[in-house]
Amino acid sequence: MTAAVHYEARPANPGWLKRAEAWLDDRGRPAWIVAMVLGFVFFWPIGLFLLAYMIWSKRMFGASCRQNRARNRNRGSCQSYRHGFNAMRPSGNSAFDAYKADTLRRLEDEQKSFEEFLQRLREARDKSEFDQFMDERATSAQDVKDEKEDA
Structure with missing residues (x-):
């Protein structure tokens, strides 16, 4: 014992x-x-x-x-x-160990896929925010140019 x-x-x-x-x-x-x-x-x-x-x-x-x-x-x-x-x-039970290894591998693959998905979401959000910033900047620059032409 x-x-x-x-x-x-x-x-x-x-x-x-x-x-x-x-x-x-x-x-x-x-x-x-x-x-x-x-x-x-x-x-x-x-x-x-x-x-x-x-x-x-x-x-x-x-x-x-x-x-x-x-x-x-x-x-x-x-x-x-x-x-x-x-x-x-290892637990000593080969069938359970094989099942556990397969499940852990599947969960790791799902986690990796989810993290890649989150990364793509972040990149898309960053790109849309940057595009919006550039559009606003171009609009404000155009407004300033129009005001100078009017004066």
């Missing part, structure tokens, strides 16, 4: 902000509050930023990340590392 070991998928070298966030999450809500108060004491925009971040990420009013992590061990943590590589691990 072997015990299941749960690993969190984390980047090899997270930035100092991610490390600080993980460190504060490990110590819970009081650490976040202390960091916010110290931010207000030393440089008020930092405290304001931490307050806004705590409210936006639901660290202020929701259950603490430590409680969530303990409760939802299999689903990941409060951090942004929860999109791990578990989907690519």
